Amino acid sequence: MPHPDDALPDPSFEHTRSLFQLPEGVVYLDGNSLGALPAAVPAAIADVVSRQWGESLIAGWNDHQWIKLPTVVGERIASLVGAAPGQLICCDSISVNLFKLLATALQLRPGRSVILSEVGNFPTDLYIAEGLQALLGGERCELRQVTAQELPDALTEDVAVLMLTEVNFRSGARHDMAALTQAAHRVGALALWDLAHSAGALDVQLDACKVDMAVGCGYKFLHGGPGAPAFLYLAQRHHDQVAQPLCGWLGHAAPFGFENSYRPAAGIHCYLSGTPSILGMKAMEAALDVFHTLSMRDVERRTASLTQSFISALTALPQSREFTVVTPAIAAQRGSQVSIRHPQAYAITQALIAQQIIPDFRAPDILRFGIAPLYTREEELQRAAQALAAILESGQYRQPRFQQRKEVT
Ligand SMILES: *Cc1c(COP(=O)(O)O)cnc(C)c1O
Numbered sequence: 001m002p003h004p005d006d007a008l009p010d011p012s013f014e015h016t017r018s019l020f021q022l023p024e025g026v027v028y029l030d031g032n033s034l035g036a037l038p039a040a041v042p043a044a045i046a047d048v049v050s051r052q053w054g055e056s057l058i059a060g061w062n063d064h065q066w067i068k069l070p071t072v073v074g075e076r077i078a079s080l081v082g083a084a085p086g087q088l089i090c091c092d093s094i095s096v097n098l099f100k101l102l103a104t105a106l107q108l109r110p111g112r113s114v115i116l117s118e119v120g121n122f123p124t125d126l127y128i129a130e131g132l133q134a135l136l137g138g139e140r141c142e143l144r145q146v147t148a149q150e151l152p153d154a155l156t157e158d159v160a161v162l163m164l165t166e167v168n169f170r171s172g173a174r175h176d177m178a179a180l181t182q183a184a185h186r187v188g189a190l191a192l193w194d195l196a197h198s199a200g201a202l203d204v205q206l207d208a209c210k211v212d213m214a215v216g217c218g219y220k221f222l223h224g225g226p227g228a229p230a231f232l233y234l235a236q237r238h239h240d241q242v243a244q245p246l247c248g249w250l251g252h253a254a255p256f257g258f259e260n261s262y263r264p265a266a267g268i269h270c271y272l273s274g275t276p277s278i279l280g281m282k283a284m285e286a287a288l289d290v291f292h293t294l295s296m297r298d299v300e301r302r303t304a305s306l307t308q309s310f311i312s313a314l315t316a317l318p319q320s321r322e323f324t325v326v327t328p329a330i331a332a333q334r335g336s337q338v339s340i341r342h343p344q345a346y347a348i349t350q351a352l353i354a355q356q357i358i359p360d361f362r363a364p365d366i367l368r369f370g371i372a373p374l375y376t377r378e379e380e381l382q383r384a385a386q387a388l389a390a391i392l393e394s395g396q397y398r399q400p401r402f403q404q405r406k407e408v409t
Contacts, residue, residue, distance in 0.1 A: 013302055017375040019290045020223075027357040027380040032169075032197055032337050032370030035223035035287075044286030048279060060278075069281040070229075070272055076288045077222065077231050080296055081195060081214070082205035088233040089268050090218065090284065091276060094196060097215045097232040098128045098163075100244040100271055105161035105190050105213065106132075106141055108238060112160035113138075116189070119145045122169050125194055129163065148175070152183055159189040161213075166204070167197035167335030170366050172307075172327035174202070174335045178209040185210065196220060199231075200291070201336035201373055203300040206233055213238075221336065221372060224284035232271050239267050248273035290374055302373040304331035309378060310338050310371060313385035319392040326366070338369045346409070350402035351391045357384050361409045 010016065021039045022028060028036055052064045061067050074089040081088070091097065102115060115129045129143040146154040155162065162184040167174045181191040192213040198204050200221030206214055212235050218228030234242065243264060249255045250272040253263040264270035291299075307327070314325055323342040328334045342348060342365060349361040359369045369384065391397050 020375045025356055029359045029369045031372030032220055033360055038223050038287045038290045040286045041283050048282040066278045070276050073281050073285050081199050082207055084207055087236055090229050090231045094215045094230045095124045095128050097230055100246050101213045102132050103245045104242045109160035112158050113140055113142050114159045115143050115161055115163055116159045117145050117163045119147050122165050155183055155187045161190045161192050163192045165194035170362050172334050172337040172339050174333055181209050181211055197335050201303050203296040218284050223287040228284050229280050246273040299373050303336045306371045307338055310381040317389045319389050322392050336371050340367050341365050347397040347402040351397040355387050357387050
């Protein structure tokens, strides 16, 4: 039986939008930083707290299958990023998962020490590699950063792993995952992709691109809520050869055998470390229902069409000479955000927020409009473009109240 929702395609995504709880009058263009709340989440959280925790107490681990959530939720994410079963789990943060996978990468490529990445990659990705370098010493682990243009030439025989974020958090530029993974493989290196700005917005194909490792974020386009657990992918072909250094008890072959020494669990499960956050995982599980009946090809098409129409609206503004659109004009080369550069980007962001239009600012001079394909409406983007025009025209962003920096931008 087809699901009733399958019957008609929904090109405007109005049905999908109705699955979210968005505040009246707000144009929310920051889903690339924190996804909006799926309407099913509050009841799911209330149920896990009051009924499952409150009534089942410790039995919840078995009776409500809490212990299986990293795998169960992981498989649901796997289906959104082109990963066959058994290769992806939901756990920890991107930072922690990167540490585990980078250590594995160095172990899989003995004799090679370089983690190759891109200048301007997301800071935590670079910091974690720096931390591993400090721990292991420069002989065994060296972070090398080059520009995107220099990447092909920088893939040399000493590179153990190419670590890239598919969509750049500042510019919104998207790498060619298939081509760069292939280039890494040609020199015998592994490819590790960060999907923080891809999962849930783009049609990612991890298996088809022959990616070795990936990490991704739960709280951006997957809508899992503030601090939602992240995910980790390791291709099946590596499973029998690997170990990881955060070998906690839940990644043990028999956690409740309470043995004195570590024995890794089979497959992807050895990447579990400690006890998962059940409240976070339950919110994530309920949130992922918004993808039910959607094909990621259609979601990516929606992303491309919304970002295109916003870029067109911005470049058509009489004030467009005052800023630069830094996001690529070609759809295949961008993710689900449109960024502009302006020396007063912070103050302009604050002036937009004062009008209930919510983008965000990324230092030093980038104003980002995150365009979540599942709930952003065409007319909201037009309203945002018009508001930007009015703010630039009037110069109201120069008011002192818009210049005060907050702790979280
Ligand atoms: C948001 C984001 C992260 C977040 O990392 P956490 O450790 O989960 O907080 C990491 N990498 C990129 C590219 C991001 O955009």
